[in-house]
Amino acid sequence: MPHRESRKASRKLHRDTLAVHAGRSVDPSTGAVTPPIHTSTTFERAPDGGYPQGHVYSRQSNPGRTSLESCLAQLEQTDEALAFASGSAATMAVFQLLKPGDHVLVTEDAYHGTRHQLENLFQHWQVEHDRVDTTDTDAVARSIRSNTRMLWIESPSNPLLRVSDLARLADLGRTQNLITVCDNTLATPVFQNPLIHGIDLVLHSTTKYLGGHSDLLGGAVMHGAEFEDAERLRDIQAAGGAVPSAFDCWLLLRSISSLGVRVRAQAASAHEIAIRLGEHPAVEDVFHPLHPDHRDHERAQVYLPGGTGLISFTVRGDERAAMATVAETRLFTRATSLGGVESLIEHRASIEGQGTKTPSNLIRLSIGLEHVDDLWADLEQALDAVST
Numbered sequence: 001m002p003h004r005e006s007r008k009a010s011r012k013l014h015r016d017t018l019a020v021h022a023g024r025s026v027d028p029s030t031g032a033v034t035p036p037i038h039t040s041t042t043f044e045r046a047p048d049g050g051y052p053q054g055h056v057y058s059r060q061s062n063p064g065r066t067s068l069e070s071c072l073a074q075l076e077q078t079d080e081a082l083a084f085a086s087g088s089a090a091t092m093a094v095f096q097l098l099k100p101g102d103h104v105l106v107t108e109d110a111y112h113g114t115r116h117q118l119e120n121l122f123q124h125w126q127v128e129h130d131r132v133d134t135t136d137t138d139a140v141a142r143s144i145r146s147n148t149r150m151l152w153i154e155s156p157s158n159p160l161l162r163v164s165d166l167a168r169l170a171d172l173g174r175t176q177n178l179i180t181v182c183d184n185t186l187a188t189p190v191f192q193n194p195l196i197h198g199i200d201l202v203l204h205s206t207t208k209y210l211g212g213h214s215d216l217l218g219g220a221v222m223h224g225a226e227f228e229d230a231e232r233l234r235d236i237q238a239a240g241g242a243v244p245s246a247f248d249c250w251l252l253l254r255s256i257s258s259l260g261v262r263v264r265a266q267a268a269s270a271h272e273i274a275i276r277l278g279e280h281p282a283v284e285d286v287f288h289p290l291h292p293d294h295r296d297h298e299r300a301q302v303y304l305p306g307g308t309g310l311i312s313f314t315v316r317g318d319e320r321a322a323m324a325t326v327a328e329t330r331l332f333t334r335a336t337s338l339g340g341v342e343s344l345i346e347h348r349a350s351i352e353g354q355g356t357k358t359p360s361n362l363i364r365l366s367i368g369l370e371h372v373d374d375l376w377a378d379l380e381q382a383l384d385a386v387s388t
């Protein structure tokens with residue numbers, strides 16, 4: 001029987017189709033349409049000592065993880081993806097490409113866990129960093145030092161959803177010999193593909209939109225064939241061992257099948273809610289890339305025309321007003337994280353902790369798959385209750 005995947009790969013398929021089929025094949029031993037979960041940690045050697053199926057030990061590779069990585073790579077329009085046990089493990093792996101004395105530039109309002117690693121873990125290894133506004137390419141150029149080795153871009157950023165000019169930053173990185181990285185978690189591969197803009201590495205916390213159901217932790221790094229440190233990165237993954245379990249690989253691949261329909265619906269609702277929030281008298285500012293008042297609205301038309309399911313907004317008043325608004329919601333669940341089918345609401349500064357530049361009256365929403373009118377009714381009654 002011909003291998004179905006290789007037949008499929010012969011023609012360029014749309015991303016929604018790849019999300020369902022890439023990396024999968026009907027199980028030849030049983031005819032099962034959905035993939036099995038291979039929990040085996042070890043694989044039999046041939047009499048000559050070889051490994052005819054290519055797998056040796058599951059930390060190095062596992063059939064389910066190989067399927068997942070093949071699918072993840074194709075979603076970002078490339079051939080190479082590495083799956084990790086969490087987005088943070090993937091982030092660690094990328095920083096582990098650096099050596100003592102190296103310097104990193106990182107998006108000012110990047111994910112607080114990324115900043116935490118640089119400030120608390122890698123400082124210890126003499127890796128230095130500076131936070132920079134990556135939406136200002138000239139400011140990035142001015143911040144480059146002789147020992148700068150990596151430019152870490154989060155776009156859109158978190159929680160202000162600032163959009164960086166990936167193509168210009170990639171050019172800058174190439175002329176300055178930097179490894180450029182884009183944390184693409186908030187955009188998803190459906191709405192933005194940093195590699196096609198010339199970025200070297202794409203990172204995802206697959207815990208978020210790719211997993212999509214708030215029930216698994218995972219991370220991934222994707223890169224092109226020309227990435228120089230490819231072997232080293234694979235070694236950090238396999239020898240470092242921060243790999244996802246067989247069950248998590250299976251669950252993630254299953255969730256990716258519905259990625260396109262989920263994130264488009266979430267982004268459409270988020271866009272609608274952002275507009276309505278902007279018209280509410282209790283709201284000071286709305287941060288959503290497709291909102292006409294957003295600072296990077298024009299750039300978002302180029303890089304992120306599909307938007308995102310995430311919204312931040314500030315309420316009139318102080319931290320207490322923001323906390324009270326969050327407390328008044330009924331349908332939204334008060335919890336951190338994003339990208340699940342259920343909508344979440346969060347007072348952001350208090351989870352980010354010390355050193356955060358997030359305004360104390362800022363609330364972040366992760367829009368799920370509930371009906372947009374129900375979500376808006378819940379927000380409206382909470383805003384009305386606090387402001388009157």
Ligand SMILES: *Cc1c(COP(=O)(O)O)cnc(C)c1O
Nearest residue numbers: 086087088089111185205207218
């Ligand atoms: C959650 C998140 C991470 C970290 O991922 P984990 O899976 O929680 O370790 C990194 N970047 C962004 C943008 C995130 O939202």
